[in-house]
Amino acid sequence: MRRLDDGGVADLNIAYIGGGSRGWAWKLMADLALEPQLCGTVRLYDIDREAARRNELIGNKHASAANVKSVWRYTAVDTLEQALTGADFVVISILPGTFDEMESDVHAPEKYGIYQPVGDSTGPGGIIRAFRAIPMFIEFAQAVKAFAPDAWVINYTNPMSLCTRAMYEAFPQIKAFGCCHEVTGIKALLCLAVTNILGEDFPADGEVEINVQGINHFTWVDKAAYKGADLLPVYGRMIEEIDFRDPANPLSKQFGANAVKFDLFRRYGVIAAAGDRHLVEFLPPWYRKNPEEVARWGYSLTAVADRKKGLAKRLEKSDALASQTEPYQLGFSGEQGVQQMKALLGIEPRVFNVNIPNSGQIANLPLGAVVETNARFSHNSVVPLQAGAMKREVQSLVAHVVSVQETVIEAVFTADKELGFNAFLNDPQMVIGLDDARALYEEMITNTKAYIPWLP
Amino acid sequence: MRRLDDGGVADLNIAYIGGGSRGWAWKLMADLALEPQLCGTVRLYDIDREAARRNELIGNKHASAANVKSVWRYTAVDTLEQALTGADFVVISILPGTFDEMESDVHAPEKYGIYQPVGDSTGPGGIIRAFRAIPMFIEFAQAVKAFAPDAWVINYTNPMSLCTRAMYEAFPQIKAFGCCHEVTGIKALLCLAVTNILGEDFPADGEVEINVQGINHFTWVDKAAYKGADLLPVYGRMIEEIDFRDPANPLSKQFGANAVKFDLFRRYGVIAAAGDRHLVEFLPPWYRKNPEEVARWGYSLTAVADRKKGLAKRLEKSDALASQTEPYQLGFSGEQGVQQMKALLGIEPRVFNVNIPNSGQIANLPLGAVVETNARFSHNSVVPLQAGAMKREVQSLVAHVVSVQETVIEAVFTADKELGFNAFLNDPQMVIGLDDARALYEEMITNTKAYIPWLP
Amino acid sequence: MRRLDDGGVADLNIAYIGGGSRGWAWKLMADLALEPQLCGTVRLYDIDREAARRNELIGNKHASAANVKSVWRYTAVDTLEQALTGADFVVISILPGTFDEMESDVHAPEKYGIYQPVGDSTGPGGIIRAFRAIPMFIEFAQAVKAFAPDAWVINYTNPMSLCTRAMYEAFPQIKAFGCCHEVTGIKALLCLAVTNILGEDFPADGEVEINVQGINHFTWVDKAAYKGADLLPVYGRMIEEIDFRDPANPLSKQFGANAVKFDLFRRYGVIAAAGDRHLVEFLPPWYRKNPEEVARWGYSLTAVADRKKGLAKRLEKSDALASQTEPYQLGFSGEQGVQQMKALLGIEPRVFNVNIPNSGQIANLPLGAVVETNARFSHNSVVPLQAGAMKREVQSLVAHVVSVQETVIEAVFTADKELGFNAFLNDPQMVIGLDDARALYEEMITNTKAYIPWLP
């Protein structure tokens, strides 16, 4: 890494682990190419080497994009050691297993009446996915310890909390955080409240300030202010005055129905940040009893078959991109990764929401568990802002899931399948009888066992 | 109160609040009559004055029992002030509402598939019962503050944790504790393990030592020792070697099937102390999905109609007792109340399990919540023994219920029906959809509203 | 208050309490006049009304300074109510008592061998000063509660921790913080290390990042980084390589000898932020045994007589300023108050070090005590950054003083002179015998009793 006179940084070294599914990799590539104050090298490592090489081609091609601001060199490498040695940043975005395993995660529980819209963060799907992902993240953490102990590690992989937690368990000195854009979404809704309810101009960046508390995809906002004015009652007015479920309302197309999010606000007086599809998975079957209930609340279940189609399309587009010869326009992804790198390089310190172990930033969640709050990013430093105590009723919902997560970590690190079942059984989604829970656990494990090396 | 030369106490003053249902009152009367080191007066207060007067008759009659050791004077009084003024001890054993309200508590949820064997401690039944009981305990606590601030208050009423918690909220300096015999039951099982598995003599009192952690009716034993030997593996052997579900086995008659208790031990490695009928109510519908599942686990649901019959029988027996003229034998109840009084009078300090606010005796439950642990009773003093941290998986189950309880307290003290619904909805039993939960809540409240004065 | 299109704020309302001694008031006046994004009114309240009126004259005169950027209206008022009603910010900078009381604070202990260079923050001088100041700050807090409950209160008065703590005790919802520039000084030394040891350019604002832990005037820096490089070893090299005690070294003139600060770094490996004259007062007489020892460590004792002369000079200058007719240049004070206002108005969020109650930002100091750490200032919000746990040896020194401070607060709020003696006796400076401690306490109280209304 080399500092430039304008405050920027050249010769930055980024290791990208994963990215075979293209989505996240492309976003990062575009954001890097559009960032004038950074340039350097990205080493691409994926267990699917072909995917890494294809990303190498596409990444290097960006240098010829019409609006490129900064040239990056992409190189596919064959080992974690090659990717990590000398890295300033490590970005991890992998799929733990294949879509076939994901199919079991999401759909196997349906025969017991457990409907999961996403199935990658929590619930039976999230837990079994964690069983596969944690061993991979242990390997990553050990490789970081060996080859790039001072690098910052940015994780985009779900289950976010558990993957990040596993890295800290494996290498406690790691400088890792999980990064998620769901909180950005809630800021957009709050900006809408500023304009449509308060009648003010659209807030500039940073004018809406929120306090963030919870865990990834189950994060809550207990304070929100615009120029010092309390936005919570304004948000409350908005959800009564605007009908987000009316298909004729253009806002409903833009922002979604958010019926679950608004129902939770009415009940608890604080705002759930994530989308409804995530939120319902952290709760008992209040909103997921059956497909009719799902439809009634206005969110959708994603068949993994559709995800497979999505991937196929991205791969096609990948081929097209790799072989295209005309210049093209890059667009910002809206993700915060590159801004976070700049802050950590001291170029522009800022506050982001992140997922890191609780050292007291949330007073009433267990120390050590990975929680999501605001944190200040500056020169080589991520310092959480004190988020305070969560409201009791919401804390209870979150603490329940944290306890399940900590049990999952212990189960995988001790290779204890029965302890894993204790976690599985204690999940808020698990309201089927004991025998059904056991049968489902065995089935899901059998379906995905090729990726669960620690099973006895 | 007057100390005797032999270390005993005369002229003790006990206020007995409730007792109209006879059960607990009779037990205490017998135990007092059989205790040679105490004598004095019991003032009986019940909103059913007739019941108090009948108890007065019966209590005074005990003086002529064949095996009486100590003569007590019983007087029915008309006001809390009369009962409490000058009292050394206050015993509370009431029914919050009538069996009609209890019928709603227990059976209304059944139409939504929620089966409660007891329905008085937790779950929808326990919560609605608390809605009725808490205002009564606030009144008791205020009366104690006014008329007997130095008296010790022993509560036998369910929901035990919530009734006790309410008294501390209303009068923080109160010297109150909740008292429950379920832990005695688990000691009996451990003694059985000593004799039948270890082949030792039946343990003397105090030879089996246990550590107690949790909340009333959801208390756990994480350490048990007999003469210094670890009894947990011995218990584990017992539940494999003895078939408590075999009707031909006399032990199954004596101790019950305990299938839920043993299943929990197999899963968590620590012992749930209460009976299966209580345990299943603190958990999601793992063991209660439907009546078949209940039957399969070998415990029973009690129809409130049967409780009504039980009461009628006790009332008949009450008439018989009141009018009987021949001497009779009294029997010890097995309850600990009188022994606790003796310890608090300094006659015989001892360790009992009790329910009092957490001041750190359980490291990983919230401070202030009423928890159950061992405590040392001595002269005017109840000091908890440090019970340590609960095992994570079990702590999670218990903390969930504690959070519901604390929300119930806040709801009643602030007369907030919607906050009450938040508690109701967050109960582990509440796995029905949101609309059903709301409908059930409204129905149960309507059914019992005559006893919920704080409703708007 | 009115937002301007350029993001600035007009019609801001500031209440200034105190300022009679001119120093702080003039700094704020200059800084406000030089800040283009703010303008409005400052209402001046001082128990010395003449002083307030003189400041009114001077403040209004600034409008005609050569380099003025913003015009402010100054009005002296007669009551706290007039000053506070409608205030957006309240600035407090008072002298608790007169220099005669301060003379007793600083010099009375000398006859017992207790030498205090400043005597206003801690030790016998700081405690007796707090006895006078706390009742005043209780009055201010109550007036804020009554007339400006939403205003931000910035306190510059010493003892900083105790004055701020008293306001929170009197009005827990107050939005107050204590503000001190000593930490700025340590940043300057670190910048010197960057240039003179690392040979880098002088760091831009924000390039040196530090973690701040402790209490006012006894604050410690356990992490310091420049562009991600650890500055603690660099600081260590600097204090060995540069002789700050050599009078021929121009750096020694600019930065002072700092012999105590450097000695503490050598011993503890972390940096004490405040100047030596403050630091020695928080410690046993390690560096203050006698005037020779003071001289040997290269710092000075300030006779209050000199302070009186300083005040006289300021008053003269005040007259001169008030009557001067020619335009003049204003200079920035280097204080952060106006920048903090801008951050709290949402104009430019920033991190400052501040003194507010501990809600966990320092893990191993008591909750509720006023501590000094970094905090992020944004729209109507001051959120502490997590400063973590202090190093044990340093924590012990700080916790000792915190305990004394909390006892002082309790003593004044309960008007308990004996409890006040317990605080006085427990101060680290108090190593004289018991009888001498008692005699000194009585003498100092007698000397200053006109300002201690709560004495029995």
Add this chain to the structure above:
Amino acid sequence: MRRLDDGGVADLNIAYIGGGSRGWAWKLMADLALEPQLCGTVRLYDIDREAARRNELIGNKHASAANVKSVWRYTAVDTLEQALTGADFVVISILPGTFDEMESDVHAPEKYGIYQPVGDSTGPGGIIRAFRAIPMFIEFAQAVKAFAPDAWVINYTNPMSLCTRAMYEAFPQIKAFGCCHEVTGIKALLCLAVTNILGEDFPADGEVEINVQGINHFTWVDKAAYKGADLLPVYGRMIEEIDFRDPANPLSKQFGANAVKFDLFRRYGVIAAAGDRHLVEFLPPWYRKNPEEVARWGYSLTAVADRKKGLAKRLEKSDALASQTEPYQLGFSGEQGVQQMKALLGIEPRVFNVNIPNSGQIANLPLGAVVETNARFSHNSVVPLQAGAMKREVQSLVAHVVSVQETVIEAVFTADKELGFNAFLNDPQMVIGLDDARALYEEMITNTKAYIPWLP
């Protein structure tokens, strides 16, 4: 070990480490011989093998004492392994170094005006003694881990807190506690208050109940009750009504002057348990400024020369005992060790005050530090009773010393002489200047370095 039908235990195995100075060994021998429910073997290990052999002779001779109740076999052994293998209890009572080192501990600081009456628990003497003792206790703990991991270890050696703490640091699973009789003394004073102020009969054992909080030799009693009556005000009356300093008063001979203890009670309202000679060492030189001040407070400084004479006398007596041929009477020592063994064997559970790591029994002292509170001893179990939070002013004094102790532990375990100086310097006694402190530290270390193997 073998259980007897009467509940007693035969073939008990006790390892006695140390005892060469005779005092504690003889007390234990007498108490064992007078205890009818225990018998077995004591293996004696001392680095002074001759002393162990002499104790073997004396111990075995006790079988012929006139009033012997139980016969024990004593065997001197040559290694820790021989002593510990098969041990049920381990008793440690050693002198860390010789009286020559102790002479330096106690008297070297006097030239700087630091007077220590005992010098073995805290202050410069206690710290340097700990430097010698901790390596020995590390060795003992490792030997216990290797040869008797299930044995209970009773430590009588000073500095009690640090020796016990070191064993837990070296072998965290050790079942060790420190045992001290100073608390017994305060109970005697409280009994005196019962008889002489309340006019009641002398309390039976257990009738006076106290709550104990603090660290060894600096333990405080914040609650004391006799038959439920609060004894603190009674104690307060006693110290005003009885003149313990009047030499004509027989009580002053029996109980001592206790002028420091009473002065502390007047100031803090809670009772310091230890004797004045210990108490003054935990405080700044309030009561120890010079020998005149010592005399004025009515306690004495012990010259180590006198201790040497005491030892010589014990050795003479030892020879006499070893060679005496006529039967003799044994007397109880008043120590609690044998009663603690009986409780741990399940023969008679009881509450004792002990020194063990804080797991929350004192809410406002650091976790892990060795603290002194009540604990319940039963079958193989020592469970602390919750002692609650200490009063702030007293907590501050105690926490200061705890911090010094924890620093000492870290210094010895990391062999860091400079960190050791940090502890030394932070001791409340250390109010001399920095240079003197450094000179004293070096001198004391040099004087005793033969026993400080970890010095660089």
